[in-house]
Amino acid sequence: MIEICRRIEGQGQINYFIQNDKIHHVEFEFSAVRGFENILIGKKLVDIPRIVSRICGLCHASQSIASCKAIEDLYGVIPNFQSIIIRKVLMTAELIKSHIIHFFFQSFPDLLELFSITTNPVDTSNLIRFDPQLTSSIYDLIKTGTEISNLFGGRIIHLITPTPGGMLYKPSKKNLIVVKRYLQKAFINIDYILHKFVDLFSEKQPPEDFDLPVLNMLGTLNNGHYDRYDGNLHIIQSDGNEIKFDILNYENYFSKEVSLFGIKFLINSPKPILTGPIARYTLSRNNGNSIYNSLLKYFDMRWKKNILFVHFLQLLEIFYEIKSAIDMLEHHNLENQESLPTLNKILKRDGFGSVEAPRGTLVHHYHLNESNIIDSVKLFIPTEINFPLLNESIKNYAQKLYEKEDITSLNRKVQCMVRAFDPCIACATH
Amino acid sequence: MFPQFLEKTEITFFPFITNKKDLIKSDIALVEGCVSEESQIETLKNIRKNSTKLCALGTCAAFGGILGLSKKKRSDPISKFVEVDFVIPGCPPPINLLGNALMDLAENKSIKLPEKNMCYSCPLKGDMKANLNTLISRLLPSNSELNSDDDKQVCFLKRGILCLGPITREGCDHQCIKQGIPCEGCLGPPSKDFTSNLINFLSLVSLSNQLKRYDGIFNRFSKPILKRR
Numbered sequence: 001m002i003e004i005c006r007r008i009e010g011q012g013q014i015n016y017f018i019q020n021d022k023i024h025h026v027e028f029e030f031s032a033v034r035g036f037e038n039i040l041i042g043k044k045l046v047d048i049p050r051i052v053s054r055i056c057g058l059c060h061a062s063q064s065i066a067s068c069k070a071i072e073d074l075y076g077v078i079p080n081f082q083s084i085i086i087r088k089v090l091m092t093a094e095l096i097k098s099h100i101i102h103f104f105f106q107s108f109p110d111l112l113e114l115f116s117i118t119t120n121p122v123d124t125s126n127l128i129r130f131d132p133q134l135t136s137s138i139y140d141l142i143k144t145g146t147e148i149s150n151l152f153g154g155r156i157i158h159l160i161t162p163t164p165g166g167m168l169y170k171p172s173k174k175n176l177i178v179v180k181r182y183l184q185k186a187f188i189n190i191d192y193i194l195h196k197f198v199d200l201f202s203e204k205q206p207p208e209d210f211d212l213p214v215l216n217m218l219g220t221l222n223n224g225h226y227d228r229y230d231g232n233l234h235i236i237q238s239d240g241n242e243i244k245f246d247i248l249n250y251e252n253y254f255s256k257e258v259s260l261f262g263i264k265f266l267i268n269s270p271k272p273i274l275t276g277p278i279a280r281y282t283l284s285r286n287n288g289n290s291i292y293n294s295l296l297k298y299f300d301m302r303w304k305k306n307i308l309f310v311h312f313l314q315l316l317e318i319f320y321e322i323k324s325a326i327d328m329l330e331h332h333n334l335e336n337q338e339s340l341p342t343l344n345k346i347l348k349r350d351g352f353g354s355v356e357a358p359r360g361t362l363v364h365h366y367h368l369n370e371s372n373i374i375d376s377v378k379l380f381i382p383t384e385i386n387f388p389l390l391n392e393s394i395k396n397y398a399q400k401l402y403e404k405e406d407i408t409s410l411n412r413k414v415q416c417m418v419r420a421f422d423p424c425i426a427c428a429t430h
Numbered sequence: 431m432f433p434q435f436l437e438k439t440e441i442t443f444f445p446f447i448t449n450k451k452d453l454i455k456s457d458i459a460l461v462e463g464c465v466s467e468e469s470q471i472e473t474l475k476n477i478r479k480n481s482t483k484l485c486a487l488g489t490c491a492a493f494g495g496i497l498g499l500s501k502k503k504r505s506d507p508i509s510k511f512v513e514v515d516f517v518i519p520g521c522p523p524p525i526n527l528l529g530n531a532l533m534d535l536a537e538n539k540s541i542k543l544p545e546k547n548m549c550y551s552c553p554l555k556g557d558m559k560a561n562l563n564t565l566i567s568r569l570l571p572s573n574s575e576l577n578s579d580d581d582k583q584v585c586f587l588k589r590g591i592l593c594l595g596p597i598t599r600e601g602c603d604h605q606c607i608k609q610g611i612p613c614e615g616c617l618g619p620p621s622k623d624f625t626s627n628l629i630n631f632l633s634l635v636s637l638s639n640q641l642k643r644y645d646g647i648f649n650r651f652s653k654p655i656l657k658r659r
Binding site: 004006007034039043050051054105150158341 | 436446448466499502644
């Protein structure tokens with residue numbers, strides 16, 4: 001049985017393999033890899049961030065900034081601090097849009113159904129009428145993300161301003177004020193949405209079927225703190241053991257075959273691996289630092305081990321990042337920017353760049369041949385990292401549902417689980 | 431723009447945010463993305479059959495798009511398989527162009543795209559005397575040029591940097607040029623097809639051998655269309 005999955009980024013389908021009235025296997029499938037790793041071979045280094053951005057219209061900023069970082073690594077240059085702040089604000093703009101669209105349009109109808117808040121399936125038109133203030137807050141946040149990308153990035157998506165060495169953009173006083181105002185308004189909106197989430201769901205128990213199994217998690221921390229731009233990679237293993245490593249040494253921990261789908265982890269644990277908001281939350285909490293605010297106390301342990309908790313964490317990340325972005329813009333002078341460093345001499349054959357994209361750890365690895373031409377590219381995509389866990393989870397869930405529910409209801413619920421993993425198929429089919 | 435558009439329309443099919451499984455008769459279809467696999471052609475024809483007006487949204491749908499750089503994958507514009515009523519080009523479509531076009535569609539008007547090229551109202555137009563003998567040897571300005579405010583006031587082609595402004599439709603408010611980098615041509619040509627414009631233009635300017643060999647320009651947003659439907 002094949003069912004097309006709705007309300008996800010891109011086109012994917014769920015294949016159920018049924019034999020003798022039993023589900024043997026379930027697989028989430030999407031179209032073949034587009035081959036961006038091959039497309040980039042031989043391209044000029046300064047041209048690459050503009051091409052990789054086109055992999056995805058949602059994760060475009062993460063892709064182009066990870067790419068800039070990998071090229072900066074080849075040249076041994078570091079952008080000035082103003083450029084880094086603007087990049088971080090642009091990544092926040094991307095995160096706001098990506099998380100809020102997923103939360104509201106893709107997953108919120110599932111939450112209303114799974115927690116029996118509404119009895120009928122929720123379509124888009126009754127979704128936007130569910131709570132008009134919620135809907136207008138959501139629209140405002142999408143607008144915030146779009147406007148900030150446009151002002152600081154030069155365009156609504158596929159940003160123009162990130163360039164190897166720094167940023168092309170020097171914000172004017174007026175634009176800084178406008179962006180700060182957008183963020184201040186966004187802060188009020190996300191605060192409302194967070195409280196709404198607590199009111200609607202915190203006293204209810206999440207369905208046990210959505211509990212996460214014992215697993216490993218991958219994310220980035222900067223000296224133990226939440227930071228999606230800079231830091232070391234961390235893997236917390238299922239036994240609680242945490243490994244910390246520099247991106248330069250990533251090959252000791254994971255690898256992939258170019259142009260083939262799937263990432264292989266070399267850690268000593270057979271358990272699947274998860275990256276994204278839940279991993280970032282678990283890692284920063286494990287390091288004694290939490291970005292997370294007082295609303296967390298409304299959720300008990302049953303919530304915190306459940307995949308549906310990702311929705312609350314998405315909202316919290318938006319809340320925290322808006323607050324830090326306002327802080328950064330208020331405390332740093334961005335008007336008198338230092339010059340871009342010159343890119344004269346390539347210092348290494350391998351360049352590594354990573355960021356925490358909204359959906360998790362994203363790594364770009366470029367290799368140059370002796371004439372300094374790119375001859376190999378490896379892109380590690382968060383959705384690819386989460387893929388084995390997603391498949392295992394939907395298989396177990398479908399097998400359980402098959403015994404007690406009809407096929408329509410089974411398929412509807414399995415799709416809810418796929419959406420909770422928030423797969424980005426555009427990135428996954430890079 | 432999104433809420434206003436939603437107010438005036440009813441979404442009949444949009445897998446990204448709705449559950450609806452089947453295409454039903456609709457007034458407008460907005461189609462994104464190129465055709466890169468055989469199975470997409472049938473879907474596309476089904477969309478055409480069910481919609482009064484069909485609009486190619488974005489450069490991938492309009493011209494084939496970034497997958498043109500792939501040597502293995504096909505990347506056909508949707509017009510190769512179905513009749514297209516309107517095109518909203520750009521990678522991404524510029525926010526004002528997109529907003530106005532969507533509102534025009536919602537009000538049952540036709541979309542009007544600018545008809546001039548990028549140079550027509552370019553902020554770097556200056557005296558406009560193009561010297562075709564200037565050797566074009568670079569794709570982007572260096573970081574030291576980007577640091578200099580004086581350099582940023584001069585036409586890219588005069589500085590030996592490849593700018594596709596002359597063969598690209600205006601309508602993006604010169605977003606890239608204002609940030610100091612040349613036009614990469616994402617809005618496509620004001621008339622005729624992408625590749626023939628590019629061939630004509632590149633044969634007029636003096637392109638360095640290195641750029642002639644660079645395979646990031648020619649098929650960047652469109653592959654040559656060899657055979658029509």
